[in-house]
Amino acid sequence: MGYIDAHTHLVFKETITEELMNFAMREWGAPREVILMGVKDVIRVLDDANIDYVGIMAFPARKLGTVKEDYALRVINAVRDYADRFAVIGGVEANELTIEETKYWLERQYEAGISAIKVHPPHMWLKPNAYRPEEGGLRQLELVYQFAEDHGLPVYIHTGTSAFSRARNKYGDPIFVDDVAVDFPRLTIIMSHVGRPNWVATAFQLIRIRPNIMADLSSIPPRRVLEYIPRLTEISDKSIYGSDYPGPGVYDIKANLQEFLSIPIPKEAIKKMVDDNPRRVLKPLSRNR
Known part of the structure; x- marks a missing residue:
């Protein structure tokens, strides 16, 4: 049995x-x-690389000029013959769609087999708690979380900065995720990047105190993860490994994994993060077969 890389940005020549x-x-x-x-x-x-399956981010990013909601469906169709090797993470841009469109795309993606939903505040230009009355009352975003909670789908929420030219980093503060954890207690929230580099302390505390928030360690160089999170072993039961491959600076998925496996903490903690935890929360496409 191999490992799980729960956060990649793999693209394919069949779908790009x-x-x-x-x-x-x-x-x-x-x-x-x-x-x-x-x-x-x-x-x-x-x-x-001895990786059993990977999570592929296939969420829309109109603000960056890339893809829309149908992209997740194209990725699922492309990898269907290898359904046990891929988990596809879809999503909708709640602040770009009507309520009816939001429902439509959530249902289409779920029927196709998405394994999770991604909300990327700096790329979508919205706070993760924008559904709250005091934050604008974006009903479409509330529908996203409610749908995920009702259908047992985890939700990845990007926290921390993005270096991309059209990203709005004011939306990357993880404190806004706290409302989501409180308002949707049955929802599994995967906090991507643990607020790096600006808000790691806030993210770490929320992961510790909120039972439904987990850490996604992707995009933090493995050799530096203990600099960012010295008390990583305290949240190893609630953390999952991801490479962010082939995002900026991560161009060898095997080397990144091997570097993570060499982090000087107990091996049982490493196994939880690269095997046990991601298998529990992120299921591959083959779960529908």
Whole structure:
């Protein structure tokens, strides 16, 4: 049995759009041959790295000029023959859709087999608690969380900054996730990036005190994770590993995993984060078979 990488931005030559390709080359800086791998090529890479399955972010990002809600469906169709190797994380841009459109796309993506939903505040330009009356009362966002809670889907919420040129980093403060945890107590919230680099202390405390918030350790270089989170072992029961591959600076999925496996903490804590915890909260597409 291998490992789980719960947070990647894998794209495939079978599904990539011109807009997404231009964005990836400009903002990620990843080699073209990494961005343009086919599904079978990716399977070989995963096999070599001893990775059983990965989570693929396939959420819309109109503000960045990349993809819309149908992208998750295209990714699912592309990897369907390898349903046990991929978990597809979809999503909707609640502040760009009507209530009816929000319901439609949530249902379409769920029927197709999404494993989770992603909310990316700095890229979507909204607070994760924007559904609250005092924060604008965005009913569409409330529907996203309610749908996920009712259907047993975890929700990834980006916290921390984004270096992308059109990101609005004021929305990356993890304190706004606290409202979501309180208002949707049955919802599993996966706090991506643990608020790095500005708000790690806030994110760490929320992960400790809110039973339904977990940590997604992606995009923190493994060699520096203990600098960011010295008390990582205290939340190892609530943390999952992710590489962010092939995002900025992460161009070798195997090397990133091996570096994480070498973090000087107890091996049982490492196993929880790369195996036990992600298997529990993030199911691959094959769960529907």
